[in-house]
Amino acid sequence: MSDQVSLTVNGASISVPSGATVAVAVALAGQPCRTSVTGEPRGPLCGMGICFECRVTINGIPHRRSCQSPCEQGMEVTSET
Amino acid sequence: MPQSFDILVIGGGPAGIAAAIRAAESGANTGIVDDNAALGGQIWRRARTESVAEPAAEWHQRLQTTNVSVLCGTRVFDQPEPGLLLAERHNDILQLAYQKLVLATGARERFLPFPGWTLPNVMGAGGLQAMVKAGLPIRDKRVIVAGTGPLLLAVAAYLRSHGAEIPIICEQASWGKLARFGLTLLADRQKTTQARQLKRDLAGVPFAANAWPVAAHGHTAVQSLTIMRNGRSEEIACDYVASGFHLVPNTELAALLGCQIRGGFVHVDHLQRTSLPNVFCAGEPTSIGGLELSLIEGEIAGLAASDRVPEAQRLVADRKKWARFARRLDRTFSLRNELRGLASPDTIVCRCEDVPHSRLREHGSWRAAKLHTRCGMGPCQGRICGPATEFLFRWSPDSVRPPVFPVRVSSLSAERTGQPEHTKHEEANR
Ligand SMILES: Cc1cc2nc3c(=O)[nH]c(=O)nc-3n(C[C@H](O)[C@H](O)[C@H](O)COP(=O)(O)OP(=O)(O)OC[C@H]3O[C@@H](n4cnc5c(N)ncnc54)[C@H](O)[C@@H]3O)c2cc1C
Ligand code: FES
Numbered sequence: 001m002s003d004q005v006s007l008t009v010n011g012a013s014i015s016v017p018s019g020a021t022v023a024v025a026v027a028l029a030g031q032p033c034r035t036s037v038t039g040e041p042r043g044p045l046c047g048m049g050i051c052f053e054c055r056v057t058i059n060g061i062p063h064r065r066s067c068q069s070p071c072e073q074g075m076e077v078t079s080e081t
Numbered sequence: 082m083p084q085s086f087d088i089l090v091i092g093g094g095p096a097g098i099a100a101a102i103r104a105a106e107s108g109a110n111t112g113i114v115d116d117n118a119a120l121g122g123q124i125w126r127r128a129r130t131e132s133v134a135e136p137a138a139e140w141h142q143r144l145q146t147t148n149v150s151v152l153c154g155t156r157v158f159d160q161p162e163p164g165l166l167l168a169e170r171h172n173d174i175l176q177l178a179y180q181k182l183v184l185a186t187g188a189r190e191r192f193l194p195f196p197g198w199t200l201p202n203v204m205g206a207g208g209l210q211a212m213v214k215a216g217l218p219i220r221d222k223r224v225i226v227a228g229t230g231p232l233l234l235a236v237a238a239y240l241r242s243h244g245a246e247i248p249i250i251c252e253q254a255s256w257g258k259l260a261r262f263g264l265t266l267l268a269d270r271q272k273t274t275q276a277r278q279l280k281r282d283l284a285g286v287p288f289a290a291n292a293w294p295v296a297a298h299g300h301t302a303v304q305s306l307t308i309m310r311n312g313r314s315e316e317i318a319c320d321y322v323a324s325g326f327h328l329v330p331n332t333e334l335a336a337l338l339g340c341q342i343r344g345g346f347v348h349v350d351h352l353q354r355t356s357l358p359n360v361f362c363a364g365e366p367t368s369i370g371g372l373e374l375s376l377i378e379g380e381i382a383g384l385a386a387s388d389r390v391p392e393a394q395r396l397v398a399d400r401k402k403w404a405r406f407a408r409r410l411d412r413t414f415s416l417r418n419e420l421r422g423l424a425s426p427d428t429i430v431c432r433c434e435d436v437p438h439s440r441l442r443e444h445g446s447w448r449a450a451k452l453h454t455r456c457g458m459g460p461c462q463g464r465i466c467g468p469a470t471e472f473l474f475r476w477s478p479d480s481v482r483p484p485v486f487p488v489r490v491s492s493l494s495a496e497r498t499g500q501p502e503h504t505k506h507e508e509a510n511r
Contacts, residue, residue, distance in 0.1 A: 016216060017216050018129075019128075019129035019130075019215075019216060020215060020216030020217075021212075021215040021216065023212060023215065023217075024212065024215050024216040024217045027212070027217060028217075028218075032201055032301070036199070036429075036432070036435050037434060037435045038429075038435040040199055040429075040435070041200075041201055041301055041302075042199060042201060042432070043201035043202060043204075043302075044204055044208060044212060045192065045203075045204055045205055045208055045432070045465070046189065046190065046192075046204075046205050046207075046208045046211075046465070047204065047205060047207065047208035047209065047210070047211030047212045047215070048123065048189065048207070048208065048211055049116060049117075050189050050461060050464050050465070051432070051461050051464070051465050052433065052459070052460035052461050052487070053432060055460070063460070067211070067212070067215065068116075068117075068118075070118065
């Protein structure tokens, strides 16, 4: 099963094709990447590392741009508030 | 210890790749830096499962025959002294010293705020394409493509070839402008072939000129989009909206270094020399002209930087031809006035700080708005809201301060200690 990578998004397990970015895993999990300062759900906008709308916490490290981060086996991803 | 280069290229898109090849062929110790995981820039970005297509393959192969040092996943954020750049890679700081520098930092999409544009699954056109290349399944999804510029067609064709359904492509330019643009394409065989291919790829997809998005609807994600088409509004169901309004150049690094910026673009002469000695610029930061212009400018910059001026001069005529194409793009896809009225008072313009249109329009300048509303002070550093407010309110951008990208705290403490300038990265780390 080397073609799939398993990780968790907000505690739920999800399996994605290897090479997929964390932004894709978060989208497939049906979760927003972050909640904005006025409480809106937000997801990727630019897809190229510029807007920071896709930021999430990865393995405890906050503010990672999920569109620029490849998924790795066992990663723990959480949306940011 | 800094890594030292005779010629250092920042940006690994077509312009940067061409510059690095030409520089290295001359025997110069050359490096190329890009913040993505692989070289290729925007147009040559590809899914892991896709093979490299022409003409990218040819350039990649040519690069492999040189001894260019490739530094990917590396983002340049500051120049503490002339000839020395700082870059972040993972959590490390790299010091990169250069004799000559080629800036090939490309462009990004322009986004315009309309009600609902902050809903998840409303993305840039290139943005959604990049997500699909990064593994997002798009088969059987309904994607409305809306905005302006040739990128809309390229993206619609790409998404369709991956199984998406495109209910409509909305182009804000008028039929008249598009027709004039189309006629000028006939003068060039390459462009005519590209246009014919696009036409085949998009056969059966409704295309509307004089049409633009006015409001996206949904709760946790977009479910439909209202568009304005020939003066009538119409709501269309969708799973995604891919919306971008042509491109804006990435000039921040050039501005930080002190290169002269004219009319929003990095000013260069016929040999791609900026106003600073030993600093060259190529590709989209100098004008939005498409692949061919980026490649030629890259070649000229690489040749000129390695003192092969006569060879560089031989390419200047070709460059002129594609520069004319860039001007035609500008004219055709210039934004219509009606788009200034798209945002309603409570539409968020600055997405980082959630600043609505009503709070911004009270201010007379970008600087005043920043000071009073925090617009542009978030982690995007105004890259998204800056071009939007430039159009909406005709504000001109502020001067650029380091770091040009938010940097992790550990990176900065390794940088210049004691300088109280780095408010920007703190925003990113809030
Ligand atoms: C989102 C997007 C999608 C596009 N998709 C298409 C398409 O499908 N078809 C098409 O014909 N044209 C497309 N274009 C247009 C295409 O990019 C241009 O026509 C042209 O090829 C640009 O080449 P370039 O080398 O000038 O810039 P780019 O290809 O943009 O390359 C610039 C590179 O520099 C990097 N960079 C910038 N700043 C730094 C820094 N500080 N440190 C390190 N690296 C940095 C960027 O990440 C990027 O990889 C797209 C443009 C955008 C913005
Ligand atoms: S989507 Fe814009 S930074 Fe990731």
